Amino acid sequence: MAIVDQNLSQKAIDLENEYGAHNYHPLPVVLEKGEGVYVWDVEGKKYYDFLSAYSAVNQGHCHPKIVDALSSQAKKLTLTSRAFHNDILGVYEKYACEYFGFDKILPMNTGAEAVETAIKICRKWAYEKKGIAENEAKIIVCENNFHGRTTTIISFSNDPVARKNFGPYTKGFIKIEYDNLEALEAALMADSNIAGFLVEPIQGEAGVYVPSEYYLQKAKALCEQYNVLFIADEVQTGIARTGRLLATCGNCTCSNKNCSGTPEVKPDMLILGKAISGGVYPVSAVLANDDIMGVIRPGNHGSTFGGNPIAAAVAIAALEVVKEENLAENAERLGKLFRDKLEAFIPTSDLLLGVRGKGLLNAILINDTEESDTAWNICLKLRDNGLLAKPTHGNIIRFAPPLVMTEEQLLDCVSIIVKTITEFEK
Numbered sequence: 001m002a003i004v005d006q007n008l009s010q011k012a013i014d015l016e017n018e019y020g021a022h023n024y025h026p027l028p029v030v031l032e033k034g035e036g037v038y039v040w041d042v043e044g045k046k047y048y049d050f051l052s053a054y055s056a057v058n059q060g061h062c063h064p065k066i067v068d069a070l071s072s073q074a075k076k077l078t079l080t081s082r083a084f085h086n087d088i089l090g091v092y093e094k095y096a097c098e099y100f101g102f103d104k105i106l107p108m109n110t111g112a113e114a115v116e117t118a119i120k121i122c123r124k125w126a127y128e129k130k131g132i133a134e135n136e137a138k139i140i141v142c143e144n145n146f147h148g149r150t151t152t153i154i155s156f157s158n159d160p161v162a163r164k165n166f167g168p169y170t171k172g173f174i175k176i177e178y179d180n181l182e183a184l185e186a187a188l189m190a191d192s193n194i195a196g197f198l199v200e201p202i203q204g205e206a207g208v209y210v211p212s213e214y215y216l217q218k219a220k221a222l223c224e225q226y227n228v229l230f231i232a233d234e235v236q237t238g239i240a241r242t243g244r245l246l247a248t249c250g251n252c253t254c255s256n257k258n259c260s261g262t263p264e265v266k267p268d269m270l271i272l273g274k275a276i277s278g279g280v281y282p283v284s285a286v287l288a289n290d291d292i293m294g295v296i297r298p299g300n301h302g303s304t305f306g307g308n309p310i311a312a313a314v315a316i317a318a319l320e321v322v323k324e325e326n327l328a329e330n331a332e333r334l335g336k337l338f339r340d341k342l343e344a345f346i347p348t349s350d351l352l353l354g355v356r357g358k359g360l361l362n363a364i365l366i367n368d369t370e371e372s373d374t375a376w377n378i379c380l381k382l383r384d385n386g387l388l389a390k391p392t393h394g395n396i397i398r399f400a401p402p403l404v405m406t407e408e409q410l411l412d413c414v415s416i417i418v419k420t421i422t423e424f425e426k
């Protein structure tokens, strides 16, 4: 039996290897089913999912309410394109604008597309509202950013693997150190053609770097002072992941009464993706107020699938689930518990150097060099012990389970992690 089962996984992996481009390096596990915080492989082994498809599945796998929204809309109307109106897009747009506290939303499909959209809006705003001379607008970004994979976005990445041999690169970006207000102010002061500041409230891909307290508030204030748009990429941090509806908080309608966050900061443009659909369908969006979104007029921008009826139905359901199931509160409470438990383990461990994060977006640091494969090998062991996670950069492992997790399940996961690292130290 075991031998036959092994073949099932290996066959699936071989097929991907033979016919799929090798643009990923997946953990060797082949999944066929998901429910809530769990996934099952083709051999029937059950795992805790501690990645949640990079925080796209915050509402848990195959959430029945979201899947119902998908299937009932799919039987009625799937795609009209924006050449015609449909009866659900406006309903979604109103719902999302009120939910996040903005005048307007521009619907797209993937996170990278939404980032591209924000860049285009920012540039157009700079020429038409701020009065920057054509083709001169610049956008400040941060070192070690991750905003997606398009040609323009990788142009301002500093990850050599993502960039090398994809040039020539798009101009108009200035890179500064993350979490460094002096660098931001110096960049704003040095150049009068700055249109925007694009930033992740927590750098997820880079290894879950949480900036200092008040960094975002002070950065926003600097942007206001220099008439520069503050653009928050919350594709990964948004939708309750960090213990609040948005990591920037904003004037969204988060219901977390125990929110321990610093005071709200409202971005001029908010970029959302991933969990806005609960991981059921590609849905992304840019939100802004009329003074900014008003620069976009018919023909300026678009997408055949952006704002399609299925996306609208799925996103409404996914956003409702976040409130109905108090996912922001749950993420905040369980995140604290998770970090407390692992911090208590650090003094007894040679391998675990630290744990950091916010809500249920966390990472552990492994005591080894950047180049070592220790973090990868720990992830293989975690898999064997029933928990799926992946290293981000070098010796950092990101832990981001679905937010529908219970306390009992989280404690079970903590013991799997502690047991695995302990086994490793022997």
Ligand SMILES: *Cc1c(COP(=O)(O)O)cnc(C)c1O
Pocket (backbone or CB within 6 Å): 054, 110, 111, 112, 113, 115, 146, 147, 148, 149, 200, 204, 205, 233, 234, 235, 236, 237, 273, 274
């Ligand atoms: C994942 C991610 C993106 C890109 O989203 P895709 O849907 O993969 O294009 C952009 N920004 C951040 C912060 C992300 O985590």
